[in-house]
Amino acid sequence: MTIDNKCKNCGGELIYDVSSGELKCMQCDSIVDIPEQNANATKVDYTETSTLKTSTEEYTQYSCSTCGRKHITPVHQELVNCPSCGDCNLEKNVSVSYIPDGIIPFKLDKEKAMQSFSQWLRKRFWAPSNLKKLAKTESLKGTYFPIYNYDFNCFSKYSGVGVKSRRGLDGKTYTTRHKFKGDRNDNFINYVDSANTTIPSGLLREMSNFDYTQCYIYRTEFLYGWIGLDNNIDIHNSFVKVKQSSKQEIEKRIKQESKYDSVENLICDTEYTNIKYNYLYVPVWVNYYNYKGKTFNCFINGITGKVSGDAPKSFWKRFFAILGIIAVGVLLYFLTK
Numbered sequence: 001m002t003i004d005n006k007c008k009n010c011g012g013e014l015i016y017d018v019s020s021g022e023l024k025c026m027q028c029d030s031i032v033d034i035p036e037q038n039a040n041a042t043k044v045d046y047t048e049t050s051t052l053k054t055s056t057e058e059y060t061q062y063s064c065s066t067c068g069r070k071h072i073t074p075v076h077q078e079l080v081n082c083p084s085c086g087d088c089n090l091e092k093n094v095s096v097s098y099i100p101d102g103i104i105p106f107k108l109d110k111e112k113a114m115q116s117f118s119q120w121l122r123k124r125f126w127a128p129s130n131l132k133k134l135a136k137t138e139s140l141k142g143t144y145f146p147i148y149n150y151d152f153n154c155f156s157k158y159s160g161v162g163v164k165s166r167r168g169l170d171g172k173t174y175t176t177r178h179k180f181k182g183d184r185n186d187n188f189i190n191y192v193d194s195a196n197t198t199i200p201s202g203l204l205r206e207m208s209n210f211d212y213t214q215c216y217i218y219r220t221e222f223l224y225g226w227i228g229l230d231n232n233i234d235i236h237n238s239f240v241k242v243k244q245s246s247k248q249e250i251e252k253r254i255k256q257e258s259k260y261d262s263v264e265n266l267i268c269d270t271e272y273t274n275i276k277y278n279y280l281y282v283p284v285w286v287n288y289y290n291y292k293g294k295t296f297n298c299f300i301n302g303i304t305g306k307v308s309g310d311a312p313k314s315f316w317k318r319f320f321a322i323l324g325i326i327a328v329g330v331l332l333y334f335l336t337k
């Protein structure tokens with residue numbers, strides 16, 4: 001049973017509160033406990049017939065034609081602007097979306113997220129000077145990103161040609177090639193894959209570092225006052241991608257751990273076993289800012305405050321830097337002449 005989003009004391013709206021980890025009334029500050037909220041979300045076996053859970057409750061889906069992202073809110077909650085680009089022409093639909101197995105609730109409040117963002121922006125040397133002011137006025141929205149989280153074991157048989165070069169006494173370089181083969185085991189734990197095509201998995205892995213022991217069974221109440229990003233990648237398509245990227249990782253390890261200078265013609269045959277997964281929501285503060293007609297996104301980890309994203313580079317800053325280098329070069333030329 002989902003708790004009604006209206007406060008019993010005053011009728012105000014209840015939202016998920018970061019500091020108490022419960023629901024809080026926006027008007028009278030009453031706290032309402034979320035039932036069974038400390039139950040951890042576990043992983044299940046992945047098979048060819050694995051499917052995600054469909055929701056028994058209604059959600060509203062808001063599609064943005066400008067950035068292409070779709071966001072989800074509980075039905076009572078209105079979304080006026082797109083959290084990713086600020087566009088207000090959103091198409092509203094009843095969502096029949098999948099619901100996550102688990103959720104890692106936000107721990108970092110908006111103020112702290114803004115501090116992390118400002119610090120990050122200050123370190124962007126090439127960013128235009130007026131960007132700081134610009135970025136502050138734009139909105140920061142707490143959004144849950146959909147991810148698949150996997151555990152699996154890999155057994156790989158491999159062969160290749162190892163190359164070694166050495167310099168002889170005569171000063172010439174001698175190259176030798178040796179065939180090699182072997183097998184190895186690799187275990188992947190909490191290997192993350194994005195469940196939304198607009199969010200690259202590489203970015204998620206770079207910013208993630210989430211504590212998966214703090215991952216609770218999903219309940220709609222966690223989304224009160226917050227937003228979810230839609231899932232648009234099927235679990236099976238996701239696992240195909242995961243196989244490819246984890247295999248690349250294994251091949252990289254084989255090359256790094258070999259005693260050769262380089263490796264040629266590497267063939268690696270990998271078997272995947274004990275595959276477990278769950279589908280999760282992870283907390284990300286999303287910030288956007290428009291600069292010269294282009295929209296930039298910044299993502300702030302909703303637990304640690306780590307920032308990932310793009311900042312525009314100032315043409316004039318780069319122009320004067322190059323000019324400075326040329327001037328110093330010319331000066332040195334005449335001084336040493």
Ligand SMILES: [Zn+2]
Pocket residue numbers: 007008009010011012025026027028029030
């Ligand atoms: Zn109240």
Ligand SMILES: [Zn+2]
Pocket residue numbers: 064065066067068069082083084085086087
């Ligand atoms: Zn948008």
